[in-house]
Amino acid sequence: MTINIVNVIPVFLEKEKIETSAIWNKRVAFNKGEKLQIIAPSGSGKTSLIHFIYGMRKDYQGEIVFGEKNIGTFSAEQFAQLRQNTLSIIFQDLKLFPEQTVFKNLEIKRTLHPFQSESQIVEMAAKLGIENKLNRLVKTCSYGEQQRIAIIRALQQPFDFLVMDEPFSHLDENNRKIAAELIEVEAAKRKAGLILADLKRVEYFNADRILHL
Amino acid sequence: MANSFKTIAAFLHTGQNNTSKFFSYVGLGIGVLLLLTSLQLYIDINQLLKDKNPRKNGYDFISITKEITDQNMGNDNRFSVADVEDMKKQPFIKDATALISNQFRAKASAGKIIPFSTDLFLESVKNDFIDTVPPSFSWQPGQQDVPIIFSADFLEMYNVFAPAQDLPQLSASSIAAINITLECYGPAGIQNFTGHIVAVSDRINSVLVPENFLQWANQSFGNALSTPASRVYLKTIDANNPDLLTYLQQKKYHVNKDKTKFGRVKQVLQAVVSGLGGFAILVILLAMMLFSFYLQLMIARSKDNLQLLITLGYSPDWLSKVVAKKWIVAYAIIIVSALLLTGLIQYLFQHFSLNGKDELSPYLHSSVTLLAVFLLILSIAVNYRLIKKSLASL
Known part of the structure; x- marks a missing residue:
């Protein structure tokens, strides 16, 4: 499985930013099993690219092709299938249910297409130091804790690719290290590709390739 | 999932x-x-x-007359042949037939056992329209004996006033045994017939005689070749059919309310x-x-x-x-x-x-x-x- 980004240009992006980019208006392939880091300064369209790949926005020209299928023509049902089985995500703005408990936030993703057991949720939470927060409402957790919840949630399903938008921005060094390790181990289990977009090079993430947006 | x-x-x-x-x-x-x-x-x-209607072979039979109002009471309110033909054309009317009435004076008396005599009217209708037609209800020219079908309602009325007149009350079966003298008045004088009630009808409020007898009698005593009818009998699948009721209302035909009130x-x-x-x-x-x-x-x-x-x-x-x-x-x-x-x-x-x-x-x-x-x-x-x-x- 490969994700092909074919001459994609966001309709809102300035011309000069497109010309200097290694991704915009180019033909780029992201391969399964590969660890890719995209370094993108603020305003270069990093979050937009993540949202284009995840099918949340369509305000671009060009094509994004999963295997043989152009996701620009996907229906809501096809996206649901893609997000259940093939593609997982860690949002920059986390997108958690603030009124629900930490556990409920993880369980709602796990039950969709269970890849992990319920006990593995607890194990991962313990690794990332939020085991004792599982029964608390998300809105009462710190942003750093919420970021760890979002990371664990993304690992509850099967996937060929995991896309991440500044996934460690609010983590301390220790947690960054543990989280990066956890993600790499889980990706290896699935022989999946990792696409990490951040403002700068992320330590502890052993990228095979780095692209500048 | x-x-x-x-x-x-x-x-x-x-x-x-x-x-x-x-x-x-x-x-x-x-x-x-x-x-x-x-x-x-x-x-x-x-x-x-x-x-709720007297039915025979799956049909309702209802009798209609023309509505008599203050305005038309001086006119001839009988049914013409065209009226009857028009009724027959209606999809909700299976058949229609006129009731022929006597065009001469007829009088009935019951002899010495029941000292009772009355002028009466005779009517005839096609046998199809009568609910009870015994085989004896027929007449041949020259036959002295005339079979009669009598309305059950009339018998009931008779039984109501009979005791007051010192007359015996009669059951539906005993009435058949009474010899009725039927006097028909014509231009050449009176001719007597012997009448026998052969059946009682729930459906037709009349005194019915065989059709050929009344045709012959109307010619012989009343000099009438054809007579317009005051009453018409309708044969219909459903006497309560709204189309039928509307038709009758439009034509200002009066229908026996008992039969259609339901x-x-x-x-x-x-x-x-x-x-x-x-x-x-x-x-x-x-x-x-x-x-x-x-x-x-x-x-x-x-x-x-x-x-x-x-x-x-x-x-x-x-x-x-x-x-x-x-x-x-x-x-x-x-x-x-x-x-x-x-x-x-x-x-x-x-x-x-x-x-x-x-x-x-x-x-x-x-x-x-x-x-x-x-x-x-x-x-x-x-x-x-x-x-x-x-x-x-x-």
Whole structure:
């Protein structure tokens, strides 16, 4: 499985930013099993690219092709299938249910297409130091804790690719290290590709390739 | 996806706006109960009033006359041949025949046993139209004996005034034994015949003699070759057919009210029950609208959560199905309860109001059950479509 980004240009992006980019208006392939880091300064369209790949926005020209299928023509049902089985995500703005408990936030993703057991949720939470927060409402957790919840949630399903938008921005060094390790181990289990977009090079993430947006 | 509503229940604000949900349930229950009861009542009315006319071989026979009003009382209000032909052309009239009456003076007396004599009228009609025609009801020219079919109503009237006149009361069977002297007055004098009552008719209020006798007698004593008829007999599948009643009303024909009054009662009752059914449909529609507001409000309030569920990979189609399914049980309970209550009403009505008579089944008609099933499917489909539409627009 490969994700092909074919001459994609966001309709809102300035011309000069497109010309200097290694991704915009180019033909780029992201391969399964590969660890890719995209370094993108603020305003270069990093979050937009993540949202284009995840099918949340369509305000671009060009094509994004999963295997043989152009996701620009996907229906809501096809996206649901893609997000259940093939593609997982860690949002920059986390997108958690603030009124629900930490556990409920993880369980709602796990039950969709269970890849992990319920006990593995607890194990991962313990690794990332939020085991004792599982029964608390998300809105009462710190942003750093919420970021760890979002990371664990993304690992509850099967996937060929995991896309991440500044996934460690609010983590301390220790947690960054543990989280990066956890993600790499889980990706290896699935022989999946990792696409990490951040403002700068992320330590502890052993990228095979780095692209500048 | 093996998930159920329980998985996503916490993400939906279902507990809010419970008042409108409650009222929509109550409204739906009342509406469905009214609609099912109206349909059952409609069927009951048809069933109960089906056999209220004297029928023969599946046909109703009714006699009509022209309406006599203050304005037309001086005119000839008899039926012409064209009138009868026009009646025969109507799709709801199977056959029509004029009743021929005597065009001469006729008098009957019963001899010494019953010292009673009276001028009387004689009529004849095709045998097809008479409910009781014994083989002896025939006459050949030259025959002295004339068979008579006598109205049961006349016999009843006779038995009412007979005791006061010191006359014996007579039963339907004993009347056949009486020799009646039938005096026919013509230009050449009086000719006597012997009359015998061979049958009593419930249907025709008249004194009937064989058709060929009256034709012969009208020519011989009344010099009348053909005579317009004052009464016409109609043969119809259903004397209560609204088209027939409208036709008779338009033509200003007067119909024996006893024979059609059930038709009118039936018409009025059916109109009332249909009105009730229409009202019930309105109540159901309002209840479903109220419920749709509740659903839309619930979806609007849960919009962020639903959007995030879809973003996480939940299928909008699956969500619609699961959310719609949540209310199937409530809808099924309401509609099945209304159906059972309708069944109970029917049973009690048959048992107590009709004392368990066989003419009405104590159980629900199958179409009532079918209607309930249809309503259940309809409400589920409407809710599913509404939820799907609302989710698609998120």
